[in-house]
Amino acid sequence: MIRPAVASGASRPNIVMVMADDLEYGALSYFPAIDQQLVQQGASFERFFVSNSWCCPSRTTILRSQYVHSHGVLTNTAPEGGFDRFHTLGLEQSTIGTWMQQVGYRTALMGKFLNHYPGGTATQTYVPPGWHEWDVPVRNLYQEYGYRLNENGNLVDYGWGEQDYLSDVLAGKARDFINAGSEPFFLYLAPIAPHNPANPAVRNMDAFPWSQAPRTPSFNQADVSEEPEWLRSRPLISPEGIDEVDERYRRRLRAMLGVDDLVNSVITTLRDSGKLDNTYIFFTSDNGFHLGTHRLPQGKTTPFEEAIHVPLVVRGPGIEPGSKINEMTATVDLAPTFAALGGAAVPPFAEGRSLVPLLEGKHPSPWRRNVLVEFSRPANRSSAAQTPVPSYEALRTETHTYVRYVTGEIQLYDLTRDPYELHNLARFADPGLVLQLQERLSRMHSCSGAECLEADSAG
Template sequence: MSKWIFLLAAVVMQMAPGMVVADDRPNIVWIFSDDHSYQTIGAYGGRLESLNPSPNIDRLAAEGMRFDRAYVGNSICAPSRATLLTGLHSHLNGKIDNIGPFNHDQQQFQKILQANGFQTVMVGKIHLSGKMQGFDYWEVLPGQGNYYNPQFITEEGRTKYEGEYVTDVITRRAVNWLENGRDEEKPFMLMVHHKAPHRNWQPAKREMSRYEDVEIPEPDNLFDDYATRGVAASGQQMEIDRHMNLESDLKLGGRYKGDPQYASRQKWFEENKPTGIDLIKWKYQTYLKDYLRCTWSVDESVGKILDTLEEQGLSDNTIVMYSSDQGFYMGEHGWFDKRFMYEESFRTPLIARWPGKIKPGSVNTDLVQNIDFAETFLDLAKAPIPEEMQGESLVPLLEGKTPEDWRDSLYYHYYEYPAVHSVRRHEGVFDGRWKLIRYYGRNVPDNEEWELFDLKNDPSEMNNLASNPEYASRIATLKKELSRLREQYDVPNET
């Protein structure tokens, strides 16, 4: 009998969404940044924790749950966002890279939320060209958008915010909707998507003195020589040394010459003229400081949104989640950017606060992935979850009840090659300790090259064990698991 009651309830939710009782369904506030590394969030610890880079995000973690093993399926901006909306890996939602179009007509979680009585709102960066669907209100940046004087697109057209900083505009528009735009009789899904700290890391002018006299700690592998690893690691184009541009990335000379925001930097560089290792170290320091200044504004935004929820009496029945579209290299391996399956870009921050449901200060170490987000939102809303979605709801984990059959491995696949940064195509499997990566295709020796890492003993992934015969059995096991995941997720065989 209970089975028939469950089925009847599901039918009612699909056929008459207006009948769904909203009283016990939480509001959802999803705050999403672009390229925000877990290394630069204080709650995650590490070498940058002493800088206190994220007090408001840390507050969210202290009052909620920090996920220590949250990962993405394809570490690049637009594909990650397509997965967020669809609950599908890149090969099934059709957005495998930053270049091709996104099919907005396909199923997306916000359409289902909207049909089940939720107000749905998107403010900020989505990086998917075309008209948004399934949102009652949306105001988004065109493409990457601009840090200064940003332009936004809505149903009505375009608006340019002269003299303003993009993070401030996104925050203000989100707060304005909370205060003036919502229907108080309905639960809501508010998505606040920041541009920052995406390259080229342009901070708000008011933040330029922050970290000015601070020496940012360097990673141990800033001067990685890529020994033991394959052609992908040595053949990339994302090194701070060789590929970080003095003008476009570090705001020296060219269009920045004479800009008062960067005048002291220009003066120091002209007087000291660093070269060699000194230049690399200076570039690292300058990059990290600009990046951290950008993330400081994002953190301020988190604080303002939390305060607004409190002022509006919404905190107790609102789950607030913070994440990023992927991780980012903060000098590890000598790099900036993302793309690789190595931890710094594969892993992403994920923090959630849900009063009365999430134990404050809790930490989850289960393997979770961005394919899980769409199903989580639907589960929170008590809305039907399409069978074709490929993730799992995180709601049991948020409540501290990990299912016995929770996944024990993750699948990853990066496609955008040849392209900017020259990171070879690759796929891989990770079981929480062992990571097997398969590089394939153009400019890969013999069309295939493997890497194996033991993250328990080599957390920085410096020692590739793939050619060591002692690990042949481990590799065979992981290859079998990789094949199983490819079948589970319907990955095309041509790769």
């Protein structure tokens, strides 16, 4: 196999990351460009997980390669989270944007940055360090129409015409950025879809007329008697509620067609400019989403697979088309991977692993055996109201999910026998297994910097 081109002088590769908002694992086959140009031409990571199944903490992990307990952006909203927390802590002074700039990359961030940017601590014209090109909504971003963009410090209002659709506007700006120079570039593209309200482009409003949310075994889960109180207290979803779930699912698919068009535009631009063969394209999501699973009509923030397991597909030089990578990986690994490909130094605070060896077809040992997921319930009770989950720490291993709530309640699932997490074994499991998982979780939850690389491979 040809090996990926790790950075060396003029041959340094371009890097594009497209990150959907709230896209669950398993949906990529619905989108022609993503499926044909990325999945079929790249490598799919089968076990890729988030560090937090909520937008702002997850995106901070991606920018900095730190778990939530290290970066301290706990929620989507101030004072304990959101852009204001990120900005006040000075975290923007060292991100993947600044790392790549320092080694000569042109950098761009287009689309959603962090929740509630620019918040109460910055102006609408504020551009954080690390980005040569900055095109980020500061108002009304989730509608995809009628929004305001901060374009490199200039505020531009967009209307409600078809030409104003945000994914299309981002596609045009990405095209201009790709074509603007000869030096290597790092492009972070963050479209809004399929986040609620999941507004599609007009051209896609009638797509998927008969689609239904997947009826997995966890859909509208019948027996929750062994689950924590927050889940036991939820009623079964009514027939009318299930109709709403299906309609939400259709809206999400329609909105994602705009992201599919964005991906197609990026690949076409790269091909036409002669840069495709020297560009890595990463496609992923900041967290998953519930669509009727475990009695949740919608939402995220839970430790269930539907919320923490997300897609990651990578196309680029030397990557075997249509290949699959089964090693456990996480969002904390993305920034070190971009740095390795571009020849950038990773700061000592980074807590993830470069995925380059996996892209090379290698199977490094030791490798990650533990993924840490952390969630803090916000003080603002209107935030995360879709899934009223107490604060927790969770460990996702190769065979189990173990969750420890602030309430003292425990969840434990044997994923080899119960992949849909229907049977909480906390009361029945071997005490030795529980103790081992407790110790592994505690070590991950307290790790810092390079210590996390030892903790994540511990058995």
